[in-house]
Amino acid sequence: MxxxxxxxxxxxLNGRAATANIAIYETVIExxxxxxxxxxxxxSCGQGLCGCCTVLVNGTAVSGCxxxxxxxxxxxxxxxxxxxxxxxxxxxxxxxVSKTGFQCGYCTPGFILMTxxxxxxxxxxxxxxIRHYLSGNLCRCAAYPDIIEAVKAAANKIQAVESDP
Amino acid sequence: xxxxARFTEPADTTVExxxxxxxxxxxxxxxxxxxxxxESHAKVDGSAEYIYHLRLPGMxxxxxCRSTVPHGRIxxxxxxxxxxxxxxHAVITGEDIRTLIPDPYYGPAFxxxxxxxxxxxxxxxxxxxxxxxxxxxxxxxxxxQVVVEYEPLEPVFDEVAATKPGAPIIHDSLRPAGxxxxxxxxxxxxxxxxxxxxxxxxxxxxxxxxxxxxxxxxVFRSRKVVHATFEPTVSLAExxxxxxxTIHTSSQSxxxxxxxxxxxxxxxxxxxxxRTAFLGGSFxxxxxxxxxxxxxxxxxxxxxxxxxxxxxxxEFYTITKHGATVRIKTGMAKDGRIVAREVETxxxxxxxxxxxxxxxxxxGFTAAGPYDIENVSLINYAVYTNDPPAGxxxxxxxxxxxxxxxxxxxxIARSLGIDPLEFRRxxxxxxxxxxxxxxxxxxxxxxxxLDRLSDRMHWDVLxxxxxxxxxxxxxxxxxxxxxxxxxxxxxxxxxxGDGSCCVSCSTVDMGQGSDTAMAxxxxxxxxxxxxxxxxxxxxxxxxxxxxxxxxxxSTYHMGNAVRLAAEDARAQLLRIAAATLQTDIEExxxxxxxxxxxxGARMTMRGLMLARFGMQAGTVIGMGTFxxxxxxxxxxxxxxxxxxxxxxxxxxxxxxxVDTETGRIRVTKLVNVGDVGCxxxxxxxxxxxxxxxxxxLGFTLFEEMRFNEGQVINASLADYKIPGMLDVPEDLxxxxxxxxxxxxxxxxKGVGETGMFSVSPAIAxxxxxxxxxxxxxxxxxxERVLRAIRESENRPLESE
Numbered sequence: 001m002x003x004x005x006x007x008x009x010x011x012x013l014n015g016r017a018a019t020a021n022i023a024i025y026e027t028v029i030e031x032x033x034x035x036x037x038x039x040x041x042x043x044s045c046g047q048g049l050c051g052c053c054t055v056l057v058n059g060t061a062v063s064g065c066x067x068x069x070x071x072x073x074x075x076x077x078x079x080x081x082x083x084x085x086x087x088x089x090x091x092x093x094x095x096x097v098s099k100t101g102f103q104c105g106y107c108t109p110g111f112i113l114m115t116x117x118x119x120x121x122x123x124x125x126x127x128x129x130i131r132h133y134l135s136g137n138l139c140r141c142a143a144y145p146d147i148i149e150a151v152k153a154a155a156n157k158i159q160a161v162e163s164d165p
Numbered sequence: 166x167x168x169x170a171r172f173t174e175p176a177d178t179t180v181e182x183x184x185x186x187x188x189x190x191x192x193x194x195x196x197x198x199x200x201x202x203x204e205s206h207a208k209v210d211g212s213a214e215y216i217y218h219l220r221l222p223g224m225x226x227x228x229x230c231r232s233t234v235p236h237g238r239i240x241x242x243x244x245x246x247x248x249x250x251x252x253x254h255a256v257i258t259g260e261d262i263r264t265l266i267p268d269p270y271y272g273p274a275f276x277x278x279x280x281x282x283x284x285x286x287x288x289x290x291x292x293x294x295x296x297x298x299x300x301x302x303x304x305x306x307x308x309x310q311v312v313v314e315y316e317p318l319e320p321v322f323d324e325v326a327a328t329k330p331g332a333p334i335i336h337d338s339l340r341p342a343g344x345x346x347x348x349x350x351x352x353x354x355x356x357x358x359x360x361x362x363x364x365x366x367x368x369x370x371x372x373x374x375x376x377x378x379x380x381x382x383x384v385f386r387s388r389k390v391v392h393a394t395f396e397p398t399v400s401l402a403e404x405x406x407x408x409x410x411t412i413h414t415s416s417q418s419x420x421x422x423x424x425x426x427x428x429x430x431x432x433x434x435x436x437x438x439x440r441t442a443f444l445g446g447s448f449x450x451x452x453x454x455x456x457x458x459x460x461x462x463x464x465x466x467x468x469x470x471x472x473x474x475x476x477x478x479x480e481f482y483t484i485t486k487h488g489a490t491v492r493i494k495t496g497m498a499k500d501g502r503i504v505a506r507e508v509e510t511x512x513x514x515x516x517x518x519x520x521x522x523x524x525x526x527x528x529g530f531t532a533a534g535p536y537d538i539e540n541v542s543l544i545n546y547a548v549y550t551n552d553p554p555a556g557x558x559x560x561x562x563x564x565x566x567x568x569x570x571x572x573x574x575x576x577i578a579r580s581l582g583i584d585p586l587e588f589r590r591x592x593x594x595x596x597x598x599x600x601x602x603x604x605x606x607x608x609x610x611x612x613x614x615l616d617r618l619s620d621r622m623h624w625d626v627l628x629x630x631x632x633x634x635x636x637x638x639x640x641x642x643x644x645x646x647x648x649x650x651x652x653x654x655x656x657x658x659x660x661x662g663d664g665s666c667c668v669s670c671s672t673v674d675m676g677q678g679s680d681t682a683m684a685x686x687x688x689x690x691x692x693x694x695x696x697x698x699x700x701x702x703x704x705x706x707x708x709x710x711x712x713x714x715x716x717x718x719s720t721y722h723m724g725n726a727v728r729l730a731a732e733d734a735r736a737q738l739l740r741i742a743a744a745t746l747q748t749d750i751e752e753x754x755x756x757x758x759x760x761x762x763x764x765g766a767r768m769t770m771r772g773l774m775l776a777r778f779g780m781q782a783g784t785v786i787g788m789g790t791f792x793x794x795x796x797x798x799x800x801x802x803x804x805x806x807x808x809x810x811x812x813x814x815x816x817x818x819x820x821x822x823v824d825t826e827t828g829r830i831r832v833t834k835l836v837n838v839g840d841v842g843c844x845x846x847x848x849x850x851x852x853x854x855x856x857x858x859x860x861x862l863g864f865t866l867f868e869e870m871r872f873n874e875g876q877v878i879n880a881s882l883a884d885y886k887i888p889g890m891l892d893v894p895e896d897l898x899x900x901x902x903x904x905x906x907x908x909x910x911x912x913x914k915g916v917g918e919t920g921m922f923s924v925s926p927a928i929a930x931x932x933x934x935x936x937x938x939x940x941x942x943x944x945x946x947x948e949r950v951l952r953a954i955r956e957s958e959n960r961p962l963e964s965e
Contacts, residue, residue, distance in 0.1 A: 023302075025302070033218065038211070039211065039215075039218040040210070040211025040212075041211075042215075042217070042218075042395075042396075042445075044395040044396070044397065044445075044477060045477045045881070045882040045883075046476055046477055046478075047477075047881060047882060047883050049882045049883060050395060050882055052395055079211065080209075080210065080211040081210065081211045081212075083210070084210055089206070089209065089210065093209040093210060096205075096208075096209045097201060097205040097206065097209055098201070100201060100202060100205070100848065100849075100852065102205075102208050102209070103446075103676035103677065103678070103852060103853075103856060104395070104396070104443065104444060104445050104446045104447075104675060104676025105204070105207075105208030105209075105213050105443065105445070105676070106215065106395040106396045106445030106446060107395055108208050108209055109209075109211045112209060130890075131890045131891055131893075132891070134890050135889050135890050135891045136889075137889075137890075138395075138882070138887060138888075138889050140392075140393060140394060140395050140446045140448075140860070140887060141446055141676050141856045142855065142856040142858075142859035142860055142888060142893070143852060143856060144859065144890050144893045145855060145893070145897060146852060147890075148890075
């Protein structure tokens with residue numbers, strides 16, 4: 001039988017205070033979808049292997065289909081919906097548009113959030129670094145060459161913005 | 166665009182390719198440009214609509230209880246424990262469905278598949294019951310509590326064994342569906358697992374073998390693989406206020422779903438509304454009926470909205486690619502010409518036919534390859550087994566067939582000491598020559614595909630095979646496919662009072678970029694910019710009939726329908742202007758939302774609307790219908806003067822490294838060349854070639870559904886690996902061969918599957934080039950390669 005232990009969690013969601021009443025077995029993705037209508041994080045393989053469910057928790061990319069919602073109590077959560085600034089796309093999003101780093105688009109938010117983490121650690125990644133860093137995100141349409149181009153374009157864009165504030 | 170000279174006289178044949186005047190593509194504004202995709206913004210900010218995320222007020226979630234035996238009679242179903250769980254709304258079985266739908270069997274080829282199992286199960290994973298609950302977790306838990314008792318029957322899994330006398334019979338009798346014109350020849354049958362045997366006979370193959378200087382015979386096999394779309398298959402059904410049903414579904418074939426669900430319910434089609442959104446990948450998995458009939462029946466039984474969304478694991482139990490066994494026998498003349506070829510193929514269709522008979526017949530008739538062979542005999546068996554059902558997967562059987570003939574061609578070329586490229590040049594089926602079906606090849610750029618492969622691979626430059634444990638090799642292969650026929654696409658182009666326009670069509674954008682392509686075609690025709698066109702997603706209440714989004718048919722068929730619809734709308738606008746300006750229609754041109762005459766007069770949309778409707782509002786509706794010609798093949802010989810509207814030609818070449826100590830293959834270079842007519846959007850077309858090539862790379866090197874007594878034992882992405890970034894060859898490239906197809910919209914042909922065709926044999930041929938080892942079965946896993954290496958060294962590895 002399902003042991004219904006529920007609890008209230010409070011966290012920051014895309015920069016705003018948020019509260020949710022959750023069951024302890026629920027994952028971040030379930031709660032984001034059900035209570036906040038955010039579908040940019042998606043469950044696909046259900047095993048944390050494809051990366052479609054990627055969200056940032058305290059700045060670190062996690063697999064939201066495995067990460068329990070209870071663990072984000074007090075944390076800062078960012079989803080792909082939180083990247084754009086008042087309708088202006090984040091430079092990484094802009095680069096995925098200009099290089100068309102997608103086909104069906106289902107895995108795209110996960111790639112974008114993982115790229116965000118990649119570029120924080122390695123602002124000027126080599127092709128090898130990109131391939132290794134993003135190897136945990138899968139794209140069944142295999143838009144990989146365009147994704148690599150998008151990551152490089154994003155790195156250049158961010159560098160240009162930072163050197164010319 | 167410059168058109169390169171293309172015809173070189175075949176060196177050692179008497180066959181002369183007829184001269185063909187190639188049209189030069191006219192100057193275009195919208196078509197032929199790599200315009201960014203219209204939905205780009207929605208796909209990067211998370212807002213793109215997928216049906217998997219749709220939630221309806223008051224809906225119930227369904228969880229399927231699945232068969233645990235591959236073949237058996239259902240003795241009893243006990244749902245009492247499941248029903249006792251708090252929150253469970255209902256448990257539905259096949260008998261419940263029957264109270265609503267007395268004959269609940271569906272399928273595009275045969276009405277063989279029950280909505281839920283009735284009396285018998287035919288594969289592990291077959292849906293037996295559905296638990297409905299508001300909370301998915303409750304439904305999941307309760308589905309495990311449904312007790313089903315089976316009386317096991319003997320199963321059969323191998324596609325060749327299933328055709329032998331004495332094999333267990335999976336379906337007592339078969340009822341043809343009769344829906345599609347190309348499947349009208351299917352016959353009711355009983356007492357056999359062979360749903361269809363399709364033949365093509367051309368020349369006299371026995372005479373050909375008798376006269377041949379040398380005969381080669383091999384058997385090639387491909388294992389089952391799965392689509393693994395990232396948006397899993399999902400359908401929702403709700404009762405709507407107009408005595409009908411709305412089905413929201415991740416489907417590639419909304420028009421078919423409407424027709425088939427209506428037929429099952431005994432309703433007129435106008436009571437069933439089917440709508441789709443973007444699909445998170447599909448590749449053939451989401452065709453015909455998958456979950457739609459089940460959610461429709463559940464919603465009608467419980468009078469509430471019902472959603473069933475699969476998990477990745479369940480995808481492995483829903484639809485797969487066909488495994489295939491191909492026996493290929495080829496007679497050769499001394500001069501390196503193929504004189505006879507006989508191909509016998511057994512297609513493992515699993516427990517339900519789905520579209521397997523069409524896969525068998527359509528791919529089967531190309532089984533001799535794009536070669537000019539005087540004597541051909543092709544036999545294809547669509548076979549039932551107790552595996553999960555097999556259907557379409559990007560290429561529709563072609564890659565299994567090309568795997569056989571292109572591997573064998575290399576075997577022959579090496580044996581005769583002919584360069585593999587030269588071997589293919591000698592035997593190519595040139596434009597103007599009859600294919601084995603009797604259809605004359607036209608607009609098929611095989612020579613050019615080979616030339617481009619040769620250039621890209623620097624084929625005439627000596628290749629370093631390496632030394633030491635890591636050896637290098639290179640290989641190439643070509644393949645082709647006929648587009649499905651006969652099929653129809655209908656489109657509507659609606660020009661509004663301000664000159665903006667919408668395209669209504671039932672083509673589903675599942676990642677291939679069809680929205681953008683259709684917008685480009687409409688924009689080109691109407692002289693407006695692509696970015697201003699909106700494409701309405703399939704909704705059978707709104708968008709007109711389309712056969713389905715499959716088989717690389719949409720660009721050609723729907724593209725033509727959209728072009729015709731836009732031309733119709735433009736003609737209507739010109740007629741309004743001609744009447745008002747009292748001038749000949751030939752003097753007028755519609756561009757940028759206004760009609761301009763040669764004499765300089767101009768009518769804006771405001772003026773056109775005023776003239777037509779008496780006020781500055783209204784709508785001009787253009788309609789286009791496109792059905793290319795087709796002649797049914799003779800059922801005895803497979804002969805038809807018009808078997809396909811167009812041929813898709815492809816070539817792939819690979820350079821690989823193989824570690825002879827571990828058997829691991831690393832593909833360092835992969836070139837994919839596709840004959841696409843004229844690309845509507847070249848960047849999207851190349852992305853399709855690269856994407857398909859990488860998908861087929863997975864099918865070549867590691868993807869394989871593994872079974873134990875019918876149970877899939879690797880039904881998850883943890884155990885079934887698909888290509889990731891580290892698997893993509895460092896040097897991956899795609900090249901478009903662009904010659905306008907005379908009947909394509911702005912010269913375009915389809916491209917979605919082209920990149921799949923030739924990858925597997927190109928890699929296997931490279932492996933043989935590297936170490937002289939030939940593997941006849943996919944995938945080329947390290948273990949299989951290492952076993953073959955050790956076998957060739959006469960020191961085989963112990964068997965498993």
